[in-house]
Amino acid sequence: MNIAVLGTGSVGHTLGSKLVERGHTVMMGARSESNERAAAWALGAGPLASHGSFARAAAFGSVIINCTSGTASLAALEMAGADNLAGKILMDVANPLDYSSGRLRLTVVNTDSLGEQIQRAFPRTRVVKTLNTMNCQVMVNPGLLPGQHAVFVSGNDAQARAEVAGYLKDWFGWPAVIDLGDITTARGPEMLLPLWVSLMDVMDTTIFNVTIVR
Amino acid sequence: MNIAVLGTGSVGHTLGSKLVERGHTVMMGARSESNERAAAWALGAGPLASHGSFARAAAFGSVIINCTSGTASLAALEMAGADNLAGKILMDVANPLDYSSGRLRLTVVNTDSLGEQIQRAFPRTRVVKTLNTMNCQVMVNPGLLPGQHAVFVSGNDAQARAEVAGYLKDWFGWPAVIDLGDITTARGPEMLLPLWVSLMDVMDTTIFNVTIVR
Numbered sequence: 247m248n249i250a251v252l253g254t255g256s257v258g259h260t261l262g263s264k265l266v267e268r269g270h271t272v273m274m275g276a277r278s279e280s281n282e283r284a285a286a287w288a289l290g291a292g293p294l295a296s297h298g299s300f301a302r303a304a305a306f307g308s309v310i311i312n313c314t315s316g317t318a319s320l321a322a323l324e325m326a327g328a329d330n331l332a333g334k335i336l337m338d339v340a341n342p343l344d345y346s347s348g349r350l351r352l353t354v355v356n357t358d359s360l361g362e363q364i365q366r367a368f369p370r371t372r373v374v375k376t377l378n379t380m381n382c383q384v385m386v387n388p389g390l391l392p393g394q395h396a397v398f399v400s401g402n403d404a405q406a407r408a409e410v411a412g413y414l415k416d417w418f419g420w421p422a423v424i425d426l427g428d429i430t431t432a433r434g435p436e437m438l439l440p441l442w443v444s445l446m447d448v449m450d451t452t453i454f455n456v457t458i459v460r
Numbered sequence: 461m462n463i464a465v466l467g468t469g470s471v472g473h474t475l476g477s478k479l480v481e482r483g484h485t486v487m488m489g490a491r492s493e494s495n496e497r498a499a500a501w502a503l504g505a506g507p508l509a510s511h512g513s514f515a516r517a518a519a520f521g522s523v524i525i526n527c528t529s530g531t532a533s534l535a536a537l538e539m540a541g542a543d544n545l546a547g548k549i550l551m552d553v554a555n556p557l558d559y560s561s562g563r564l565r566l567t568v569v570n571t572d573s574l575g576e577q578i579q580r581a582f583p584r585t586r587v588v589k590t591l592n593t594m595n596c597q598v599m600v601n602p603g604l605l606p607g608q609h610a611v612f613v614s615g616n617d618a619q620a621r622a623e624v625a626g627y628l629k630d631w632f633g634w635p636a637v638i639d640l641g642d643i644t645t646a647r648g649p650e651m652l653l654p655l656w657v658s659l660m661d662v663m664d665t666t667i668f669n670v671t672i673v674r
Contacts (some may be wrong), residue, residue, distance in 0.1 A: 351571050355569060355570045391673045391674065393673060395673045398655075424662065425662065426658045426659075427658065427661070430563075431658045433654045434655030434656075434658045435655060437569075437652070437655065438651070438652060440648040440651050441648030441651065441652055443648075444640045444641065444648045445638070445640075445648075445672060447641070448638065448640060448641065449674060453674065454672055454674035455673050455674075456670055456671070456672060457670070458663075458668055458669070459605045459606060459668060459669050459670075460663060460667065460669075
C-alpha cells in the first residue's frame with residue numbers, strides 16, 4: 247500500500263520505517279521537497295521509502311498518517327491540500343502539546359480536540375484519531391509491553407475506524423482496538439496526555455502504556 | 461479514626477459505609493444538619509455512623525474526604541470552614557463535571573484543576589487528590605477487578621501523600637499507589653474523565669479501571 251507519513255520527527259521516522267519493513271511504499275512528507283531529515287530517512291530506509299512535500303506525499307498516499315506536531319498540524323495539512331486528502335483515511339496521531347509556558351498544556355481541549363479541528367477543516371477526509379496515547383516505539387511494537395493493552399480509535403466514519411483497526415493489527419500487531427465512537431471522543435485520548443507526561447516523569451521511562459482492566 | 465465524609469451522593473454513601481465496616485467512626489457532612497439522605501445513611505450504617513453539617517463533620521474528622529460534586533466542592537468546603545480543615549488531610553475525590561451543555565465538559569481543566577483550586581482556597585489544609593478516576597464500587601473494593609490496577613495521589617505534601625497511600629491500602633485494599641507528585645499533577649487524573657466516560661459508554665459498565673502497563 248502507498249502510505250504518506252506527514253512529519254519528520256521521531257514519530258514519523260519510527261512509523262515510516264516500520265511500514266517499509268512491512269513491505270509498504272512510504273513517502274515522508276515535509277514542509278519542503280528538500281527537507282534534510284526526510285531525505286536522510288528515505289536514504290536510510292531503502293527502495294520502498296521516498297520523501298517529498300506535504301502535498302506530493304498526500305497525493306501519493308492511499309492512507310495518510312499525520313505525525314506532525316499538533317500545534318502545526320492544521321497548517322501542514324493545508325499545505326498537503328484538501329484535494330489530495332479527499333476521500334482518504336487520515337490517521338491523526340498528533341497531540342496539541344504546548345510547553346511554551348514551561349509546563350504542558352493542550353492548545354485545544356475539553357470542548358474540542360485536534361481530531362475534531364482536522365475533521366472540520368477537511369470534511370471530505372475520513373479522520374481517525376489513534377495511537378496518540380503512547381510513545382512511538384510502543385505504537386509500532388505493542389509486544390514491548392506484556393499482555394494486551396489499549397489503543398483507541400475515534401472517527402465519524404465507522405467503516406474507517408474498522409479499517410484503521412485492521413491496519414493497526416496488520417502493520418504493528420495490535421490484537422484489539424477500542425472503538426470509542428465519533429471524532430468528538432478524541433477529546434478523551436488527547437486529554438490523557440497530562441497524565442501520560444506525569445507518569446513518564448515518575449516512572450522515568452517512555453515505554454509504558456495506559457490500559458483498561460475490567 | 462474519626463473520618464468526615466462530605467457529600468451525600470453515592471460516593472459519600474459507599475465510602476462512608478466501607479469505613480464504618482472497617483471500624484472507623486464516620487460523620488457524613490451535608491449542607492444542612494437535617495439532610496435526609498445523610499440521616500438515612502447514618503441510621504442504616506449503625507452506631508459508628510453519624511451525620512451533621514459540613515462544618516460539624518469537618519470539625520469531627522481527623523481526615524476529611526471531599527465527596528461533593530466537583531462544581532459544588534468549593535462552596536461546600538467554605539461551609540465546612542477553613543479552621544475546621546486546617547492542618548488536616550483532605551482527600552479530594554471529586555471531579556469538576558458539567559453536563560449542562562448536553563455532553564461532558566470539565567469546569568476547570570488544562571492550566572488548573574479542582575485539586576489546585578481547593579489547595580489554593582485552603583492553604584492550611586493538606587489536599588491530596590485521589591480515587592477520582594474510578595467508580596465508587598471500585599474505590600472501596602479494588603478486588604472487583606483482576607490484578608493490580610492504578611490509583612493515583614497528587615498533593616504538595618509528600619508526607620500527606622504517603623499517609624493517604626497508607627489509608628488506601630488499610631481501608632480499601634489498594635496494594636500499590638502511584639505517587640504523581642505535587643497538586644498540579646491532579647490535572648492528569650481529572651482530565652482522564654472524558655476518556656473514562658467514553659469507555660463507560662462503549663463497555664456499558666462502570667466496573668472497570670484505567671491502569672498502567674510497563
